[in-house]
Amino acid sequence: MNTQLNYHHLRYFLAVATCGGITSAAEALHVSAPTLSAQVRELEEFFGTTLFRREGRRMTPTETGRHLLGYAERIFSMGDEMVDSVKRGGFSGPGTVFLGVADAVPKLLAARLLERACEMAPGLRVVVREGLPQELWGALSTHQIDLVLANEAPPPTRMNLPPGIRIGRMRVVFAAAPKIVASYRKKGDPSELPILAPARESILRRELEQWWAEKGITPLIKAEFDDGAAMLELAARGLGAAPVHEPVLKDVCKRYGLTALPFRCEIEDDLFVVTGERQYSHAGVSALMETARGILKA
Numbered sequence: 001m002n003t004q005l006n007y008h009h010l011r012y013f014l015a016v017a018t019c020g021g022i023t024s025a026a027e028a029l030h031v032s033a034p035t036l037s038a039q040v041r042e043l044e045e046f047f048g049t050t051l052f053r054r055e056g057r058r059m060t061p062t063e064t065g066r067h068l069l070g071y072a073e074r075i076f077s078m079g080d081e082m083v084d085s086v087k088r089g090g091f092s093g094p095g096t097v098f099l100g101v102a103d104a105v106p107k108l109l110a111a112r113l114l115e116r117a118c119e120m121a122p123g124l125r126v127v128v129r130e131g132l133p134q135e136l137w138g139a140l141s142t143h144q145i146d147l148v149l150a151n152e153a154p155p156p157t158r159m160n161l162p163p164g165i166r167i168g169r170m171r172v173v174f175a176a177a178p179k180i181v182a183s184y185r186k187k188g189d190p191s192e193l194p195i196l197a198p199a200r201e202s203i204l205r206r207e208l209e210q211w212w213a214e215k216g217i218t219p220l221i222k223a224e225f226d227d228g229a230a231m232l233e234l235a236a237r238g239l240g241a242a243p244v245h246e247p248v249l250k251d252v253c254k255r256y257g258l259t260a261l262p263f264r265c266e267i268e269d270d271l272f273v274v275t276g277e278r279q280y281s282h283a284g285v286s287a288l289m290e291t292a293r294g295i296l297k298a
Contacts, residue, residue: 168271
């Protein structure tokens with residue numbers, strides 16, 4: 001049995017996963033489609049499992065394929081970094097960092113973190129992965145990513161991960177288009193306020209449900225979202241009021257033309273940064289960690 005991984009096969013797998021199909025990947029790699037298809041089959045035989053499933057004309061990684069994809073991206077990113085290091089005669093800069101951002105973390109806040117980190121470390125390159133916290137904890141445990149920005153700490157069951165550093169708290173504010181705000185000022189009844197809510201699986205949604213119950217509010221939920229940006233887009237179109245974390249409220253209101261509603265939502269979310277055990281010192285991780293500590297400050 002062959003136990004030696006063929007990295008050419010892994011490179012071809014990465015191309016197919018990235019391009020979404022054999023034909024487009026073959027064109028990108030300048031090889032024939034039959035050759036590429038055969039190489040991918042050989043990789044599947046090596047692992048003893050299917051790595052892709054067909055969805056129409058697209059080839060989508062299976063669950064195992066997605067797991068392998070995380071490793072492949074990291075392997076070849078580090079390989080490119082190694083080549084650059086040797087050609088430059090040594091490289092002591094921050095290099096590449098794989099950052100996981102929990103889906104509930106405001107994207108404007110993540111963008112602020114990356115902007116400040118890149119200012120601190122100009123040579124920094126960041127690969128951002130977004131997902132549910134439980135997905136990111138798994139990726140962090142297996143070293144597919146270097147650190148995670150999340151609104152919760154790793155659970156105690158993740159004994160191989162540190163508890164994380166709480167870098168601050170974010171108060172929740174509702175914001176809406178001016179016409180929604182004007183209507184609320186006249187009626188003053190939160191139960192008549194059209195609400196755009198995060199998905200039920202999210203921590204913020206659970207916090208909102210608990211707060212509404214405590215206040216005796218029956219929310220008029222117009223739509224629910226996995227995607228926070230889509231929620232804000234519809235808030236801008238006047239569909240309803242959306243929950244916004246206060247550190248990015250000013251930017252959100254400016255970008256989407258929203259106004260904060262005149263009532264206090266008694267919810268505050270924690271913000272954590274978590275990094276896994278490292279085998280070596282990584283300047284890029286240190287730069288992001290240092291920047292994250294001050295990210296909630298204006």
